[in-house]
Amino acid sequence: MPTVHFTDAEGAVRDVEGNPGDSVMETAVRNGVPGIVAECGGSLSCATCHVFVREDTLDQLPEMEEMEDEMLYGTAVDREDNSRLSCQLKLCEGQDMYVSTPETQV
Amino acid sequence: MDTTTTTTAVPAETADGAVRTGLLIIGASQSGVQLAVSLRALGFDEHITLLGEEDHRPYQRPALSKEFLQGTVESESLIFRSNQYWEDHNVALVKGERIERIDKEADGSGVAHAASGAEFRFRRLALTVGARARRLQVPGADLAGVVYLRNADDALALKAQLGGVQDAVVIGGGFIGLEAASSLHKMGKNVTVLEYGPRLIGRAVGEETSEYFLTAHRGRGLDIRLNARIQELVPADGGGRVAGVGLEGGTVVPAQLVLVGIGVVPNTELGEQLGLEVDNGIVVDRHALASDGTTVAVGDVANMPNPLPGSPEGERIRLESVNNAIEHAKVAAYSLMGRREDYAGIPWFWSNQADLKLQIAGLTLGYDQTVVRRDEERGKFSVLYYRGGQIIAADCVNAPLDFMAVKNALAKGQNIPAEAAADPAVVLKTIATDG
Numbered sequence: 001m002p003t004v005h006f007t008d009a010e011g012a013v014r015d016v017e018g019n020p021g022d023s024v025m026e027t028a029v030r031n032g033v034p035g036i037v038a039e040c041g042g043s044l045s046c047a048t049c050h051v052f053v054r055e056d057t058l059d060q061l062p063e064m065e066e067m068e069d070e071m072l073y074g075t076a077v078d079r080e081d082n083s084r085l086s087c088q089l090k091l092c093e094g095q096d097m098y099v100s101t102p103e104t105q106v
Numbered sequence: 107m108d109t110t111t112t113t114t115a116v117p118a119e120t121a122d123g124a125v126r127t128g129l130l131i132i133g134a135s136q137s138g139v140q141l142a143v144s145l146r147a148l149g150f151d152e153h154i155t156l157l158g159e160e161d162h163r164p165y166q167r168p169a170l171s172k173e174f175l176q177g178t179v180e181s182e183s184l185i186f187r188s189n190q191y192w193e194d195h196n197v198a199l200v201k202g203e204r205i206e207r208i209d210k211e212a213d214g215s216g217v218a219h220a221a222s223g224a225e226f227r228f229r230r231l232a233l234t235v236g237a238r239a240r241r242l243q244v245p246g247a248d249l250a251g252v253v254y255l256r257n258a259d260d261a262l263a264l265k266a267q268l269g270g271v272q273d274a275v276v277i278g279g280g281f282i283g284l285e286a287a288s289s290l291h292k293m294g295k296n297v298t299v300l301e302y303g304p305r306l307i308g309r310a311v312g313e314e315t316s317e318y319f320l321t322a323h324r325g326r327g328l329d330i331r332l333n334a335r336i337q338e339l340v341p342a343d344g345g346g347r348v349a350g351v352g353l354e355g356g357t358v359v360p361a362q363l364v365l366v367g368i369g370v371v372p373n374t375e376l377g378e379q380l381g382l383e384v385d386n387g388i389v390v391d392r393h394a395l396a397s398d399g400t401t402v403a404v405g406d407v408a409n410m411p412n413p414l415p416g417s418p419e420g421e422r423i424r425l426e427s428v429n430n431a432i433e434h435a436k437v438a439a440y441s442l443m444g445r446r447e448d449y450a451g452i453p454w455f456w457s458n459q460a461d462l463k464l465q466i467a468g469l470t471l472g473y474d475q476t477v478v479r480r481d482e483e484r485g486k487f488s489v490l491y492y493r494g495g496q497i498i499a500a501d502c503v504n505a506p507l508d509f510m511a512v513k514n515a516l517a518k519g520q521n522i523p524a525e526a527a528a529d530p531a532v533v534l535k536t537i538a539t540d541g
């Protein structure tokens with residue numbers, strides 16, 4: 001099963017196994033990973049599942065749609081070049097994910 | 107905290123067979139889940155029982171009228187937390203129990219009696235019991251094929267009936283009605299929406315937004331009738347199944363399925379039985395405490411002081427939203443920890459209907475001016491609401507930048523001057539001003 005490696009704002013790492021097809025956000029929420037709020041449950045409406053993706057894995061990800069791009073301008077911690085909304089990042093078999101969570105989401 | 111009570115992390119069976127818990131949360135809802143999660147984050151160390159009357163683990167409702175209905179998400183992905191999470195956090199989930207009566211002492215402890223005969227003893231009580239779908243009161247409303255959409259069983263029942271349906275009527279042009287109508291239309295049904303009022307989503311948005319949705323939905327293939335007066339639901343020949351909706355004047359709109367979405371009624375019965383003050387919901391103070399001073403009532407069921415900063419003293423409101431369920435529960439968690447935090451925040455809402463993503467920031471209560479921003483080319487539309495020159499809310503369709511700008515400005519106590527905002531090319535974030 002693919003593993004998501006979450007690093008929080010203090011640098012603590014937590015590894016969570018997820019199911020292929022689930023999003024990084026769902027994997028976090030279901031297991032109570034702090035740092036991802038996800039009020040809207042993944043419908044791209046709230047921008048509270050903001051993560052920073054490890055730079056060298058960015059090119060493995062699907063391209064951002066306009067809606068996600070615009071929502072990222074409203075995150076609680078300002079976006080960076082490696083910002084994504086974790087509800088849009090699906091896990092794939094044989095592909096681990098490395099993300100950092102911002103200090104706050106709201 | 108009350109130090110005279112012996113607390114235990116494990117629920118103990120008492121001599122009379124009742125389960126004893128530190129906190130009993132009645133209602134395994136969005137707010138019930140958040141309350142348990144927030145309490146654990148704050149270090150609440152007593153046992154928690156999260157009790158619901160449905161036979162499902164606590165799940166998210168918003169997708170029921172959209173992705174779940176359309177079959178694009180599995181039921182498993184609606185589950186809030188894994189079983190492991192609840193085990194690790196010492197929260198007992200109780201499914202399929204309906205509480206009928208509660209005996210409570212002055213110190214906040216008591217015992218809840220379920221319809222099954224089971225009893226749950228508690229030291230503190232939380233009511234996160236939500237609301238139920240308002241029932242249609244016309245002849246034929248009990249025919250087979252007439253459905254509601256409030257919980258997972260409703261959605262499952264609706265899905266199970268869709269096979270033979272060609273024509274569906276949705277009664278009610280609010281959020282649920284229009285979301286479900288859009289879903290059914292996408293699934294190939296002929297859909298007619300019957301709205302009693304003169305405009306769509308009349309309770310939540312202003313006239314300009316209603317007009318926008320009317321045009322947009324008609325353009326996407328929904329048959330929408332405003333000011334519709336329903337006389338009866340008409341049965342099929344010799345059967346107990348619905349065949350159409352009869353309107354005043356004799357028109358019958360054919361329907362093998364009728365979905366009713368005409369609002370909700372707060373579940374105040376337990377509050378009333380406990381002798382709590384009830385008025386369109388269980389009345390709570392700024393700390394989510396009910397009139398007995400010990401019970402917390404949270405989310406859809408609570409009638410609370412308007413949390414929007416700057417709202418007039420004494421103004422009360424009951425909010426039906428995910429955002430409120432979450433933020434209100436956080437305040438209630440503080441109260442149960444003996445800390446008093448005021449509930450204050452910017453309410454926000456969303457509704458996805460076909461390709462229309464509506465996001466609402468703030469509350470329009472008392473607005474006296476609107477500014478419409480329309481970008482036809484990019485399919486974006488926003489209405490900004492002002493009260494005495496100060497922005498108080500915005501409805502934004504496919505316009506997340508506007509939504510975020512208004513939500514953030516409200517949170518920071520800023521204004522977005524109306525004159526400058528009227529130009530749709532202006533980026534709202536750049537014109538927000540302090541004070």
